[in-house]
Amino acid sequence: EKYRYWETREVKTTCAYCGVGCQMKLLVKENKVVEILPDKGAANEGLLCVKGRFAHDFIGHPDRLTTPLIRRNGTLEPASWEEALNLVTEKIQTIRQEHGADAIAGFSSARVTNEENYLMNKLMRGAIGTNNIDHCARLCHASTVAGLATTLGSGAMTNPMADVKNAEVIFITGSNTTEAHPVMGAYVRQARKAGSKLIVADPREIELAEEADLFLKIRPGSSVALSNAMIHVILQEKLENKTFIEEHTEDVDQLIAAVAECTPEWAETVTGVPAETIRQAARMYADSHASSIIYSMGITQHVNGTENVMSLSNLALVTGNLGKPGAGVNPLRGQNNVQGACDMGALPNVMPAYQPVNSPETIARFKEAWGVALPQSPGLTVTQAIPAAAEGSVKMLYVMGENPMISDPDTHHVKEGLEKAFLVVQDIFLTETGQLADVVLPAAVFAEKEGTFTNTERRVQRVRQAVMAPGEARPDWWILMQLLNRLGLESSYKGPKDIFEEIRRVAPSYAGISYDRIEEEGLCWPCPAESHGGTPILHVGKIARGAGLFKPVQWQPSPELGQEAYPDIMTTGRILYHFHTRTMTAKSPGIEAIAPENYVEIHPEMASAKGIQEGDLVAIASPRGEIRVKARITDRVDAQVVFVPFHWSEGANVLTNGEVLDPYCKIPGFKVTGVNVEKTGDL
Ligand code: SF4
Numbered sequence: 063e064k065y066r067y068w069e070t071r072e073v074k075t076t077c078a079y080c081g082v083g084c085q086m087k088l089l090v091k092e093n094k095v096v097e098i099l100p101d102k103g104a105a106n107e108g109l110l111c112v113k114g115r116f117a118h119d120f121i122g123h124p125d126r127l128t129t130p131l132i133r134r135n136g137t138l139e140p141a142s143w144e145e146a147l148n149l150v151t152e153k154i155q156t157i158r159q160e161h162g163a164d165a166i167a168g169f170s171s172a173r174v175t176n177e178e179n180y181l182m183n184k185l186m187r188g189a190i191g192t193n194n195i196d197h198c199a200r201l202c203h204a205s206t207v208a209g210l211a212t213t214l215g216s217g218a219m220t221n222p223m224a225d226v227k228n229a230e231v232i233f234i235t236g237s238n239t240t241e242a243h244p245v246m247g248a249y250v251r252q253a254r255k256a257g258s259k260l261i262v263a264d265p266r267e268i269e270l271a272e273e274a275d276l277f278l279k280i281r282p283g284s285s286v287a288l289s290n291a292m293i294h295v296i297l298q299e300k301l302e303n304k305t306f307i308e309e310h311t312e313d314v315d316q317l318i319a320a321v322a323e324c325t326p327e328w329a330e331t332v333t334g335v336p337a338e339t340i341r342q343a344a345r346m347y348a349d350s351h352a353s354s355i356i357y358s359m360g361i362t363q364h365v366n367g368t369e370n371v372m373s374l375s376n377l378a379l380v381t382g383n384l385g386k387p388g389a390g391v392n393p394l395r396g397q398n399n400v401q402g403a404c405d406m407g408a409l410p411n412v413m414p415a416y417q418p419v420n421s422p423e424t425i426a427r428f429k430e431a432w433g434v435a436l437p438q439s440p441g442l443t444v445t446q447a448i449p450a451a452a453e454g455s456v457k458m459l460y461v462m463g464e465n466p467m468i469s470d471p472d473t474h475h476v477k478e479g480l481e482k483a484f485l486v487v488q489d490i491f492l493t494e495t496g497q498l499a500d501v502v503l504p505a506a507v508f509a510e511k512e513g514t515f516t517n518t519e520r521r522v523q524r525v526r527q528a529v530m531a532p533g534e535a536r537p538d539w540w541i542l543m544q545l546l547n548r549l550g551l552e553s554s555y556k557g558p559k560d561i562f563e564e565i566r567r568v569a570p571s572y573a574g575i576s577y578d579r580i581e582e583e584g585l586c587w588p589c590p591a592e593s594h595g596g597t598p599i600l601h602v603g604k605i606a607r608g609a610g611l612f613k614p615v616q617w618q619p620s621p622e623l624g625q626e627a628y629p630d631i632m633t634t635g636r637i638l639y640h641f642h643t644r645t646m647t648a649k650s651p652g653i654e655a656i657a658p659e660n661y662v663e664i665h666p667e668m669a670s671a672k673g674i675q676e677g678d679l680v681a682i683a684s685p686r687g688e689i690r691v692k693a694r695i696t697d698r699v700d701a702q703v704v705f706v707p708f709h710w711s712e713g714a715n716v717l718t719n720g721e722v723l724d725p726y727c728k729i730p731g732f733k734v735t736g737v738n739v740e741k742t743g744d745l
Contacts, residue, residue: 065089065091065096065097067089069091070089070090070091070096070097071089071090072087072088072089072090072099073087073088073090073509073526073527073528074086074087074088074101074524074526075087075088075508075509075524075525075526075528076398076508076515076517076523076524076525077110077113077114077398078173078398078507078508078509078515078525078646079113079114079117079397079398079641079646080113080242080243080244080396080397080398080641081243081394081395081396081397081398081399081400081401081517081518082105082106082223082243082244082245082246082517082518083103083105083106083398083515083516083517083518083519083521083523083584084100084103084105084106084109084110084111084114084245085100085101085102085103085105085106085523086098086099086100086101086110086114087099087100087101088118088509088528090528090529093122093529093530094121094122094529095118095121095122095509095528095529098110098114098115098116098118099115100114100115103523103583103584104222104224104521104583104584105222105223105224105245105517105519105521105523105584106245107224109245109248110245111244111245111638112244112638112639112653113244113638113639113641113647113653116650116652116653117641117646117647117650117652117653118509118650119649119650119651120490120491120507120645120646120647120649120650121507121509121510121529122529122532123491123649125491125492125649126490126491126504126532126533126535127489127490127491127492127496127502127504127505127535128504128532128533128534128535129141129504129533129534130142130143130145130146130147130501130502130503130504130534131146131492131499131501131502131504132145132146132149132500132501132502133499133500133501138492138497138499138502143534143536143544146501146503147541147544147545147548148548149501150460150486150501150503150545151545151548151549153458153484153486154166154190154458154545154549155549157457157458157484158190158191161457163190163191163192163437164192164194164437164441164442165455165456165457165458166186166190166192166194166456166457166458166459166460167192167194167195167196167441167442167447167450167451167456167458167459167460168182168185168186168190168194168195168459168460168461168462169195169196169197169198169444169447169459169460169461169462169464169466170182170183170195170196170197170403170406170408170462170463171197171198171399171403171408171462171463171464171538172197172198172199172396172397172398172399172400172402172403172463173397173398173399173463173464174399174403174462174463174505174513174538175399175402175508175511175513175514175515175525175538175539175558176399176402176403176405176406176513176514176515176516176522176562176565177513177514177539177558177561177562177565178462178513178537178538178539178542178558179197179399179402179403179406179407179408180406180407180414180561180564180565181538181539181542181543181546181553181561182195182408182462182538182542183195183406183407183408183413183414184432184542184546184551184553185542185545185546185549185551186460187407187413187419187428187436187437188428188432188434188436188546188551189434189545189546189549189550189551190549191436191437192437192441193410193411193419193437193438193439193440193441194410194441194442194447194456195407195408195409195410195441196408196409196410196441196442196443196444196447197400197403197408197409197444197464198397198400198444198464198469199400199403199404199408199409200443200444200445200727200728200729201363201444201445201469201470201471201729201730201732202359202362202363202395202396202397202400202729203362203393203395203396203400203404204362204367204409204443204724204727204728204729205361205362205363205364205367205368205370205371205724205726205727205729206218206362206371206393207404207409207727208368208371208726208727209367209368209369209370209371209372209375209613209726210371210375210391210393211416212368212372212611212613213372213375213376213379213607213610213611213612213613214375214384214391214600214601214605214606214607214610214611215605215606215607215608216600216601216606216607217404217416218393218401218520218600219390219391219392219393219394219395219401219518219519219520220384220385220389220390220391220392220599220600220601221354221387221388221389221390221392221519221598221599221600222519222521222586222598222599223245223246223249223392223518223519224249225354225387225388225390225598225599226246226249226250226253226258226354226356226388226392227249227252227253227256227258227388228352228387228388229253229258229352229353229354229388229389230258230259230350230351230352230353230388231258231259231260231261231346231347231350231352231353231354232250232253232254232258232259232260232261232353232354232356233261233263233343233347233353233354233355233356234250234260234261234262234263234264234270234274234356234357235262235263235264235285235288235355235356235357235360235361235374236263236264236285236357236358236359236360236361236362236370236733237264237356237357237358237359237360237361237394238264238266238268238269238270238358238360238635238636239268239270239356239358239394240268240269240270240638241268241269241636241637241638242358242359242394242396242635242636242638243358243394243518244638246356246394247269247270250270250356251270251273254273259275259346259350260273260274260275260276261274261275261276261277261278261343261346261347262274262276262277262278263277263278263280263285263288263335263343264277264278264279264280264360265279265280265281265282265360265633265699265700265703265705266279266633266635266663266698266699266703266705267279267697267698267699268698275346276339276342276343276346278333278335278339278340278343279334279335279700280333280334280335281332281333281334281631281700281702281703282620282631282633282703282733282734283364283366283619283620283623283731283733283734284329284332284333284334284617285360285361285364285370285373285374286366286369286370286373286615286616286617286618287324287328287329287332287333287617288329288333288335288340289370289373289374289376289377290320290321290324290329290373290615290616290617291321291324291325291326291328291329291333291340291344292340292343292344292347292377293317293321293324293344293376293377293380294321294322294324294325294326294344295326295340295341295344295345296344296347296348296377296380296381297318297321297380299344299345301344301345301348301349301381302348302380302381303380303381303382305382306379306381306382307379307380307382310379310382310384310385310604310605310609310610311379311605311609311610311611311612312609312610312611312612313611313612313613313614314380314612316612316613316614317376317380317612317614319614320614320615320616321614324617325337326338326340326341326344332617334700347377347381348381351388352383352386352387352388352389353378353381353383353388353389354383354388354389354390354392355374355377355378355383355390355391355392356392356394357371357374357391357392357393357394358393358394358396359396359635359636359732359733360635360733361374361393362393362729363634363729363730363731363732363733364620364724364729364731364732364733364734365620365621365722365723365724365729365730365731366615366617366618366620366724367724367727367729367731368724368725368726368727368729369613369615369616369726371393372613372615373615374391375391375610375613376612376613376615378390378391379610379612380612384600384601384605384610385599385600385601385602385603385604385605386599386602387599390599390600393518394518395517395518396642397642398508398515398517399515399516400518401516401517401518401520402514402515402516402522404416405516405569405571405572405587406565406569410440410441410442410443411440411441413428413436413568414565414568414569414572415568415569415570415571415572419436419437419438419439419440419441420438420439420440425438427568428568431564431567431568432551433551434551442456443727443728444466444470445470445471445720445723445728445729445730446728447459447479448466448470448475448476448479448480448720449475449479449720449721450479451479451480451482451483452475452478452479452482454482456479456483457483457484458483458484458485458486459479459480459483459484459485459486460486460488461485461486461487461488461489461495461499462488462489462505462538463488463489463490463505463538464495465489465493465494465495465642465643465645466480466495467480467493467494467495467498467643467711468493468494468643468644468708468709468710468711468713468715469642469643469708469715470715470720470730471715471718471719471720471730471732472686472687472715472716472718472719472720472721473686473687473711473712473715473716474686474687474716475686475720476715476720477498480495480498481498484500485498485499485500485501486499486500486501486502486503487499487501487502487503488502488503488504488505488538488541489502489503489504489505489645490504490505490506490507490535490645490646491645491649493643493645494643494711503541504533504534504535504536505535505536505537505538505541506531506535506536506537506538507531508525509527509528509529510527510528510529510530510531510535510537511525511527511531511537511538511539511558512524512525512526512527512557512558512559513525513537513539513558513562514558514562514577514580516587517584519586519598520586520587520597521584521585521586521596522572522575522580522584522585522586522587523580523584524577524580524581524584537558539555539558539561543555559577562576562577563576570588570590571587571588571589571590572587572589573589573590573591574589574590574591574592574593574594574596575587575589575596576592579592586598620731620734621722621731622719622722622731622734622735622736623734623736624736625685625736627738628683628684628685628736628737628738629736629738630668630702630703630704630736630737630738630739631702631703631704631734631735631736631737632682632684632703632704632705632706632714632717632734632735632736632737633699633703633704633705633706633733633734633735634705634706634707634708634714634715634718634732634733634735635705635707635708636707636708636709637657637707637709639653639656639657640653640657640707640709641709642709643709643711644709644710659691659692659710660689660691660692660706660707660709660710660713661691661692661693661694661706661707662680662682662691662692662693662694662704662705662706662739663694663696663698663699663704663705663706664680664693664694664695664696664699664704664739665695665696665697665699665700665701665702665703665704666695666696666697667701668701668702668704668739669693669695672739672740672741673741674693674695674739674741675693675695676693676694676695677692677693678692678693678741679691679692679693679741679742679743680692680693680739680740680741680742681739681740681741681742682704682706682717682737682738682739682740683717683737683738683740684717684718684719684735684736684737684738685719686716686717686718686719686720687716687717688716688717689706689712689713689714689716689717690742691706691713704737704739708732714732714735715732717735717737718730718731718732718735719731719735
């Protein structure tokens with residue numbers, strides 16, 4: 063877009079892509095964002111990645127939804143807001159009357175603001191009367207929330223991102239940091255250049271593996287074995303932090319017993335990493351003043367994801383790497399506001415600020431705030447609600463800003479659930495999920511509304527309106543407020559600021575944060591009072607739980623392994639250029655030119671055994687279905703493992719297993735799928 067600088071105005075806001083939460087300036091000419099420039103903020107220190115800087119064509123894209131749609135005689139047709147909202151209200155009322163409130167489930171969104179997540183929570187729980195509210199954190203960091211809340215008392219990143227530059231040793235496991243969280247990746251590189259040591263454990267030779275002091279190419283699904291063996295070495299060589307263990311932890315005896323047999327030699331047979339390398343990694347991690355653990359989906363997206371997380375927590379606790387600069391257990395949250403969506407109670411078992419739905423104090427606090435009685439038994443997760451819709455007990459799904467047709471496991475089964483229920487989709491484009499809807503509600507993008515996002519380091523930052531939404535599209539908070547009013551929970555918020563003021567009153571960790579205080583720079587929760595400066599580092603002086611809990615965990619092989627008909631292992635992940643289900647990035651011609659289509663990475667050994675050459679069409683099958691993608695031959699992956707990015711439709715999630723879930727938090731095992739890979743000639 064051509065423009066002269068003097069024709070534009072600048073609007074400072076927060077990036078709507080990943081959880082880093084970069085600060086940026088939108089240059090606006092008339093009603094169009096013509097360019098995005100970096101701005102200085104504590105999270106990004108003036109940096110932006112390719113997505114934040116260039117992938118903004120989606121904002122005023124001609125394909126945006128500009129009017130509500132209602133399905134009539136099988137076709138989605140334009141409708142007025144009045145018609146669409148009345149129809150949704152009537153459906154809610156009828157289904158609730160006939161089948162009870164629990165026959166309705168709502169998916170909130172990691173893409174929208176805190177204020178909007180809060181209202182979705184109020185709609186589902188306060189106005190409809192069910193705890194069936196969840197969002198895509200179920201598919202990414204539900205295991206973090208469950209694991210770290212149990213062991214440390216807080217299920218969030220312990221240290222700010224830029225603090226990694228204070229680490230003497232950085233241990234990155236299951237995070238392709240430079241591609242999925244590019245600015246965080248830049249901090250790791252800066253730390254590395256300044257002398258920090260780097261250990262990388264990953265099934266793929268990711269970019270940072272090339273710069274690592276130690277690279278451990280582990281087999282998918284073997285992380286618990288690696289952590290336990292590292293702890294075994296630490297204890298055997300007396301590298302543990304005895305004072306920290308004594309003063310700040312409990313149940314160390316259980317940990318000692320659990321890792322007694324986990325020798326590096328045993329771990330070598332499970333992980334594929336030489337025992338001596340495991341020893342070196344353990345020594346390097348333990349023998350430092352401050353070691354930081356950074357992890358992401360490679361740890362969490364497993365059927366034992368929660369135990370993976372607990373095993374990393376054990377590693378940090380046994381070496382005293384918590385509550386100080388350069389240390390910590392640092393889950394990198396994927397989406398711009400996935401942290402905030404969790405904080406706002408878009409989870410079936412907790413209200414805003416993680417207050418359990420069944421605690422008498424929570425019930426009393428929200429009864430006073432909202433004036434209604436609340437449901438008290440935990441609701442369905444995303445991974446339970448969609449199968450329940452397929453089987454018929456959930457009759458209505460309200461999906462705000464999510465695209466389960468691509469993001470959820472076992473696409474064919476997902477489709478069955480979405481088709482069977484009465485489906486309401488609130489989004490910015492007619493996504494693969496929207497195409498199946500009965501009612502579509504057109505929403506505004508981040509640049510068209512006010513509010514806040516909370517980034518991966520718990521920093522609450524402002525989102526500001528730069529342009530008007532196209533046509534009849536409206537901010538999600540406005541849409542939700544109309545429904546609250548129609549369902550009898552009268553709400554007259556003038557804007558997101560009013561909603562945030564209500565959040566402060568009911569969410570103790572946000573109580574001290576106000577729009578005025580975060581005008582220039584965000585604040586990290588917990589921030590209990592206006593006089594409090596926020597908490598960039600958790601667990602300083604005292605673990606939030608009181609004492610850090612050692613949770614003994616044991617490695618179990620993934621149930622996906624060892625199937626005769628599906629002997630290869632598929633792992634999934636992200637690439638730098640696309641974001642999640644491509645709803646936004648696919649609208650940028652520049653991005654599409656670089657990354658236009660799906661592919662599979664195959665090791666040269668597997669390729670030659672199966673007669674596959676670069677660019678050949680490959681059929682990948684699992685018990686759930688089959689996909690066809692082009693081969694890229696590379697030794698980044700192991701000989702038994704193939705990698706498929708999950709961004710494209712008819713892609714990786716056609717194959718993944720949605721039935722076997724982590725017992726603690728119900729996350730699926732996206733990272734290990736038994737498949738059969740074959741060369742094929744046809745599309
Ligand atoms: Fe946006 Fe994340 Fe890139 Fe920053 S690192 S510009 S938040 S996508």
